[in-house]
Amino acid sequence: QQDSIQLVVAAEVQRAVGIDLHTHLLPPTHGPLCLWGIDELLTYHYLVAEYFITAPASMTPKLFYSLPKQKQADTIWKALFIDRLPLSEACRGIVTTLKSLGLQNEWERRSLKAIRAFYATFRNDGVEGAERFCEHVFANSGIEYSIMTNIPFDPNEEMYWKPKRASYSTRFRSALRVDPLLAGDKPTIEAALRSSGYDITLESARQYLRDWCETMKPEYMMASTPHDFVIPEGTLASVSYKQKNTVDSNALKEPFAFVPAVASHAANCSPPEDEAPSIIDEQSDFLSQVLMPVCEELDLPVALKIGAHRGVNPGLKAAGDGVVAFADAGMIARLCTRFPKVRFLATFLSRNNQHEACVLASKFRNLHLYGCWWYCNNPSIIREITKMRMEFLGTAFTAQHSDARVVDQLLYKWPHSRAVIAKVVAEEFVKLMESGCMQITRRQVRDEVQNLFRGSYEQFMKKSLV
Ligand code: RAT
Ligand code: ZN
Secondary structure, three states, X not given: OHHHHHHHHHHHHHHOOEEEOOOOOOOHHHHHHOOOOHHHHHOOHHHHHHHHHHOXXXXXXXXXXXXXXXXXXXXXXXXXXXXXXXXXXXXXXXXXXHHHXXXXXXXXXXXXXXXXXXXXXXXXXXXXHHHHHHHHHHHHHOEEEEEOOEOOOOHHHHOOOOOOOOOOOOXXXXXXXXXXXXXXXXXXXXXXXXXXXXXXXXXXHHHHHHHHHHHHOOOEEEEEOOOOEEOOOOOOOOOEEHHHHOOOOOHHHXXXXXXXXXXXXXXXXXXXXXXXXXXXXXXXXXXXXXXXXXXXXXXXXXXXXXXXXXXXXXXXXXXXXXXXXXXXXXXHHHHHHHOOOOOEEEEEOOHHHHHHHHHHHOOOOOEEEXXXXXXXXXXXXXXXXXXXXXXXXXXXXXXXXXOOOOHHXXXXXXXXXXXXXXXXXXXXXXXXXXXOOOOOOHHHHHHHHHHHHHHHHHHHHHOOOO
């Protein structure tokens, strides 16, 4: 019976049609912002970072980035796929993707030329070809739709939304990314308000968000918190951005110069809301005075990605982001308590935060855990995190999101994750059966699996918090 439960779980995980809760994918109608194809795959920032581990000293990041994209791809192909075996997770992903596209022979021959020729058959048909390719990828990865990362503060993206929102494929839904609000990045916020003709006041900042929500119709707001993001205990009204005001900024360029979250920073917090100035100034607290009120008003959740330290090796650009910062997970508890009507989706970058995250998710009905993010998106860590979450939460969490930047990546990130998740789920079912729950139906297996791939998220999004 244990063998058969394993087979049933594997089959159900395989057939589950999921929602990809966080990606950086944009629809083909966003023109060059929709990334797909072998050159984009090979220049994915995970592979750029891996390439530089063994790159010759003569190849500096500056030189690398000055090359045309195809040359960058050629360089990585030779170093990571011809001179070595593609053993890392990101490298193996390319092999899985090529196989899934029917390019096994081309891969075996290491013929980048033949692989490019395959993609050209789509590319030659312009947006239509891109749509066709996307459709193929979504259908084959078992994903109904992916949630984008839409950044209003990015002028490159703005043109696809304004003056008139372009209609785009239903395979994509929006999430409005608001990192500058959590980072207290006053210059960026002011510049965005100014360039769109808003006054520099807190009410205008709220209106700016409302207007973008009206345009993008996001499923949720989202942000990755700065690595030293703190909400001091006891001062729930406000957030402190330590590095901005109190820490020598040079110290923060050092990879390990993390500043511990200490309550003394409460001194930097904004005054309570009733005394809050309406003009944006150094004391403005964009989280409690702008983001949270708009989320409450529009009943929009906030998805937080917690624990990334950006620009650790700035020369590598996106590939240089992200020493994993152990975060103050208590700040999630403080947010959930202070804003009980706001739904929080959360995922942590540090493996060390995962246990605390599970405990917190069992304490707050307005908190939902999702995905194994970025440096946690490796089979061994997905396994560990998923198991831990199931032991704490049953299936009341979302097992995975892809974080894909290139459409084709759905063809490897999802199968790789499904393989691990299926094993973990089967193990948990076997444990349950061994404890005496012998009558488990296929329907029950299907429902529980479905929860992990979309159901729990959908229930969380619908549940009433008032
Ligand atoms: O995984 C990634 O691609 C990272 O670079 C980040 O984009 C991260 O996922 C994020 O959304 O901040
Ligand atoms: Zn991301």
